[in-house]
Amino acid sequence: MSKADGTATATPVPPRAGDPEITPEVVADHGLSEDEYARVCSVMGREPTFTELGVFSAMWSEHCGYKNSKRLLRLLPTRAPWVIQGPGENAGVIDVGDGYALAFKIESHNHPSAVEPYQGSATGVGGILRDIFTMGARPVAVLDSLRFGDLDSGRVRYLFDGVVKGVGDYGNCVGIPNIGGEVVFDRGYEGNPIVNAMCLGLMKREELITAAASGVGNPLMAVGARTGRDGIHGATFASEELSEDADESSRPQVQVGDPFTEKLLLEASLELIASGAISAIQDMGAAGITSSASEMAGRGGSGVEMEMTDVPVREDGMTPYEILLSESQERMLVVAEKGREGEVHRILEKWELEAAVIGRVTDDGMFRVLENGKVVADIPALPLTDGCPTYEREGVESAEIIGLRDMDLSEHLIPEGDLSKSLLLLLGSPNVASKQWIYHQYDTTVRTSTAVRPGGDAGVVRIRGTQRAVAATTDCNGRFVYLQPKTGAMAAVAEAARNLVCVGAMPTAITNNLNFGNPLKAHIYYQLREAVLGMRDACAAFETPVTGGNVSLFNETDGKAIYPTPVIGMVGVIDDVDRITPNAFRNEGDDIVLLGENTGEIGGSEYLYVTAALVAGEPPSVDLEGEKRLQQAMLSLTHEGLVTAAHDCSQGGLACTLAEMALGDGEEPFGVEAGIDDELRPVVSLFGEAQGRIVLSCNPASTGAVLASAERYAVPARKIGTVLGADRGFTLKVRDASVSASLAEMTEAYFQAIPKIMDVSPTAES
C-alpha cells in the first residue's frame, strides 16, 4: 500500500563514516533555525544524518521552500479559462489558440551574477530554458530583465558587461532569439545586481508533459552533463545576504554553463518526450538532484530510491552529500517507462549525451538515497517538499521611506537651465537611452519568427503555420515600488499590459520575479506584502492571472537592500500578424494622438534622478479601471486598422516618449511638432511619468475615428501634434514653454549614451 500520503516514516540510518557530526553550529550553517531543526527531527522521528541535513537545508531554503513568501503568493489570482498550467510546475502554460500552448516563466540569477557576472547570467538563461523544454515546449524567445548600480563605477560596468555577454553567449549558442527585456541603472542596485531571465516556449496542446514521478519500478535516469562539485548549496546561498567577504567564501559556488550541451539536451529532451519512452522529466536546477527527485516524488505521490555511485560524476571521491546538492548545469532527471530504457539510450546516444539509470520510482513515499547499497538518507518525501515551515511576518513601513515619499519637491520643479537641455540630458541617461548596445549582442532573428525585435514595446514571435503570434515584455519601476509598494507593483503590471497592447497583443497572463531584500526585516516584509497585494489587484483587474514565477530574497549588501523589484513578465496573444503596430513613427504628415491623462506626479521620476539625484516623492497613481479601458481602446484601434505607431509613455515622460518615436532605431528618424496644454508645471507635463498614457500616430484622415473610438471607451484622447520630416527637428510646446532639439543632437544623446560609457574597455579601472 502506498504511504505516499505523508504517513511514511524514516528508518534509522547509521552515520556515514567521514561525515561531520551534527552540532548546533552545523545546523545553523545550513540555514535552519532551531525551530526548523526541531521540525526536521519530528518529521524524521529521529535526528537526521549529515546527508539528510543537507537535503533538508536545500529543500527548506527560501529558494526551494518559499518560507517567507508562500503565504503571500497564495493571494495571487491564478485561474482563467485559458490557463492550462498554473503555479507549481516548471513553468506556467496557457492556451494561445489554434491548438497551441505557450509555456513561460521568469527566473532570477542575482547572487551568482554578483559573484561571476558572465557565468551567473549565462547559467540563469540555461536554467530558464530547461524549465520550458521540460514542459514539452520548444523555447522560442528569451527576455532579460536587468538592474545595476550607476555606470560611473568600474565594478558596475564590469558586471553589466559580463552579464550582457553571458545572457547573449548562452542564448545565441542555443539558438533562441532574445526579443526584449529591460535594464535599469540606479545606485539602489549598487551591490546587488538583478538578473532575471524569462523564456517562452511553444507546443501543441497535447505535447504538454509534467514532472510527476509515476509508475512504480520505473527507472530514474540522470541525463546530460556529469555531476561535479560546483554550486554545492547554491539554493541556500541564494537565500542569504551577501557580505563583504562573499567573494572569497562563495567562489566554489560558481557554476560554468555549457550552452552547447544545453542545445543537445534541448533536442534530446523534446525527442524523448515525443517518443513516449519517458513519463516525466525535470531539470536538476537549484539544489540539483535533491530537489528534482524529491519534487517529482512529491508531485507524483510516490517515492524514489537512488544509488549515488551510479550517478555519473566529474570528479573522484564525491560524497552523497555533494552529489545530492551539486548544482552542475545542463543535467536532467528523467523517469523512463520501464522496459524502454534502451530507446532512451538510443535517443541520447544520437545527441552524444550521457545517461545513467540512478534509481527507481517506489511507492513507499520515501526519498531514499543509497551509497554502495547502504542507505545514507531516508526521508519522507511529502514533508520534505511541502512541509517547509512558512511564515507570515510583521510588516511595517519604514519611516525613512515615508519621509522620502512626503518630501516637498517644489524646488525641483523649477528647471535649472532650459528644458531642451533637460530633454537631451534625459535621452542621454542610460535608463532612457537606446539599449542597442545590449541587444545588438543578442541574436534576435534566429528561428525566423521574430516579428518585433528588442526595441519595440514588446517582443513578438509568430506561430508558424497560423496567423497568430505571441508577445512578451518585462517591466518594473523599482523606484515606484520603493516609494509606494502597492501602487508601484500595480504600475508594473499596468505598464506591462500597456506595452503589450501597444504592439497589438491582448494581455493574457503573467509570470513574476519578486526581487527583494531580507524579509526578516519588518520594512522589507512590508514591501513584499504590499507589492504582492498590488500585483494581485492589477492582475485581477486586467484578467491576467499569475501562472508562476520566482522569488529572490535577501538581495542586500552590508544591510542595504535593493529597491523592491517585483519584475512582471507578461505575455499576450496577437490573432493576426498583419496587425502588429510598431512603436516608431512611419510617415511624415501623420497626426500624433495622446491617449490618457497626466495625473501630475513627478515622484520617483527619471527627471528627479538625473537632475537632482533624488528618488523621492509620491510616485504616479494607478487607476486600474481606467487602465483597463485604455487597453481595450488601444486594442480596438489596432483592430480597426487606424494606428500607424503606438508607444507606451513611461520613463522620461511624454517628452522622451515622443523623442523615442521620432528617433526609432536611428535608421530613419522623423521630426515632430507637438504641444500640450494641461495645467501642470512644464517639468511635470514634459517629464512626469504618470501612468495610463499611450502616444500613437495615425493618418490625419483617421484622426476623427481614433478620437471617437477612444471616447467610446471613455478614454481621454486628443491630437497633440504632427509627424514631420527629419529636417524639421523636434519641437514640443507646453503653453509658453517649449523644448526643441535637432534630430542630430537627439540621436547623439540617445544612441551614444551607453556605448560612450561601455566601449572604453569595461575592465579598465575599477
Add this chain to the structure above:
Amino acid sequence: MSQYRLEVRVKPRPGLLDPQGKAIHHSLNSLGWDGVADVRVGKAIYIDLEAESAESAIAAAEEMCRKLLANPVTEDFAVALEQEAAAS
C-alpha cells in the same frame, strides 16, 4: 630597462567545468586518439614588456593577471619568461 617577453597562462580552476576542453576531448577520442584522458583549455598570453629586470617584469605580469587577464573567480594563472622551446 630591457625588453622581456612573458608568457602568461590562464587556466580554468580545477573542479570547474571546462566545456571547451570537454568538446575537444570528445573530438580527439572520436578521431581515434583513445589514449587521451583529459583536455583542459586555457589561454596563453604573450606580453612584450619593458622592465628593469626579469623579476620586475614577472611581478608586473602577475599584477596584470590579478587586475585584468585572469578572472579570479574561475581561473588560475602562471607567469613565466618565455622559454626558447616555447617560442618556436
Add this chain to the structure above:
Amino acid sequence: MSQYRLEVRVKPRPGLLDPQGKAIHHSLNSLGWDGVADVRVGKAIYIDLEAESAESAIAAAEEMCRKLLANPVTEDFAVALEQEAAAS
C-alpha cells in the same frame, strides 16, 4: 604505457590580426602599464595522454595540432611536456 601531460600552445601567426591581443594591449596601456609593447593571445591546451614514451606523446600531440587544434591559416603551434613551473 605511461601517462603524460602535454601543453600545447596555439598562437596567432605573426602579421595576422589578433583582435583580442590588441584589446588587451590597449587595456593594459590605459591601466598604466606603458611599458607593454605588444600582446598576443593564444590558447594553452593541456592534454593528458597515455603513450609509449615522451617522444611518442609529443608526436601524437603534434599530429593533433595539425589535424585539429591549430588552424594552419592563422595559427602556429608548439608542443611541450608540461613543465613543473607551468603546472603551478
Add this chain to the structure above:
Amino acid sequence: MKVAVITFPGSNCDHDLYKAAQQVGGDASFVWHRERGLDGFDVVLLPGGFSYGDYLRPGAIARMSPIMDDVMSFAKAGGPVLGICNGFQVLCEAGLLPGALVRNDALKFRSHDVRLRVERVDTLFTSDYELGQILRVPIAHGDGNYEADEETLNALEDEGRVVFRYVDRNGEAVESANPNGSWHNIAGIVNESGNVLGMMPHPERAMEELLGSTDGVGVFTSMMNSLSTAPA
C-alpha cells in the same frame, strides 16, 4: 531541386535554412553529420549556429564530421555548396574556401541588419540579383572577421571572388558599415570554380516582409533557377 541541409551538433539555423529552401520550391532534407553519402542531392547547405559550441574555433570540430568527406567530394565534383555563418566557418576550416573567420574586431557578438552590395551576379547563388544591388539582411555572429594572407586576399579581389560586401545605405563599403573588421568589408566569397559560396550574413532570415526584409530570397531563387536551367 533536392537540397541537403547538413546538421551538426549545435547547428541552430538548420530549420531556418530548410524552410527557406522549401519556400522557393526546393525539396529539402536534413542530413545528420554522422550520415554518409550525398548522392541524389543537387545542392548542399551548411547552416549557421554553433556547431560544437564554437569550442576551439568555430567550425573546427564540425569539419571533422564524417559527412564532411562527402561534402568535399560533392564540392570538388562541382556541386553547389552554400555555407552561411557557421557554415561559412566550416567551409574555411575544411579548406573549401580560403582564409579564416576570426573574432569580430570589437570582440563582441554583433546582431543586427546590415546592408550588402552584390558584387557578382554570374554565380549560381546571385543570378537573380542585379549587379550592385543593395540588400538588407541580418547578421548574428561573434567570429565573422574575414582574414587571410595578403596573397590570398589579392587573389580574391583580382579574380572577383568577393560576392557580397558590407556597405552603408548609400552602397559605399566604408569602415563604419563593417560590422566585424573583415578585410575589404568582405561578407561573402566563392571558391575558384564558383560553386562554393560562404557568407556571414543570413539570407534565410530575410525571406518575409513580416520579419523585416525579403532581400535574401534571391540567393535561394538563384540556386533554384540556375539548377533548373543547367544541363542535366
